[in-house]
Amino acid sequence: MIELHIASKNDIPAIQDVANKTWSVTYGSILSKEQLDYMFDMMYSDKSLTQQFDEGQTFYIAYENGVPCGYVSVEKQSDEIFHLQKLYVEPQKQGTGLGKILINKIFEHAKEHSSTPEKCFVELNVNRNNKALQFYQHMGMHIDRTVDVPIGEGFFMNDYIMKKQV
Numbered sequence: 001m002i003e004l005h006i007a008s009k010n011d012i013p014a015i016q017d018v019a020n021k022t023w024s025v026t027y028g029s030i031l032s033k034e035q036l037d038y039m040f041d042m043m044y045s046d047k048s049l050t051q052q053f054d055e056g057q058t059f060y061i062a063y064e065n066g067v068p069c070g071y072v073s074v075e076k077q078s079d080e081i082f083h084l085q086k087l088y089v090e091p092q093k094q095g096t097g098l099g100k101i102l103i104n105k106i107f108e109h110a111k112e113h114s115s116t117p118e119k120c121f122v123e124l125n126v127n128r129n130n131k132a133l134q135f136y137q138h139m140g141m142h143i144d145r146t147v148d149v150p151i152g153e154g155f156f157m158n159d160y161i162m163k164k165q166v
Contacts, residue, residue: 002098004105007059007071012049014061014068019044022088030129035155042151043086057085060105062098069093072102074109074122082110084124087132099132103139107166120166125149125159133160140164 007015023040031039042048052073053059062070070089074082084106089098106122114120123144126133144163148156 001064002069002101003063004060004101005063007061009050009053011059011061012046015049015059015071016044018061018068018071018088018090021090025091026088026130026132027127030127038153038155039151039157052085058109059086060102060109062089062102064093070098070102072106074106076110076113077123079115080120082106082113082120082122084122087124099135100139103136107164110166121163122166123161123163125157126162128158128160133162136162 005011019040023044024036027036027039055075057073057075059071059073061068062072070087070093072087073085075085077083084103087099087102087106089102110120110122111117122141124136124141125147126136128146141162141164143160145161147159147161149159150156
């Protein structure tokens with residue numbers, strides 16, 4: 001049985017554990033090893049995750065039989081816009097409905113934390129070559145725009161911004 005728990009800074013090791021199991025599988029065929037390592041440190045170091053919590057990102061961790069197997073995070077950008085920052089499911093759990101549970105939690109979170117739930121949107125960045133693109137489309141999200149975001153060290157995130165009114 002899957003249980004979702006809102007995370008705190010004490011859960012940083014659990015987030016990092018799932019990230020370690022998913023990161024190279026997700027991006028290994030899309031990004032260079034140098035960019036993979038750079039981005040992983042940029043997003044998953046203790047310092048970075050602590051800062052993400054401090055800046056208001058909300059994380060939910062999925063547990064199966066007490067073991068973390070996925071997570072999702074969201075950041076409120078305005079009363080109407082919530083940005084899904086991260087959604088990762090361990091490779092052996094992909095295709096089981098866990099991703100759907102996690103993204104639906106974010107849709108619910110956005111509606112609950114917006115003062116205008118009737119016109120509330122969830123956005124996310126997804127690499128243009130990420131196979132998860134089809135998952136997000138299946139969940140009702142559409143490509144809103146294309147961006148190339150410089151992230152330092154000469155690297156870019158070549159993404160679609162996807163959006164859904166929830």
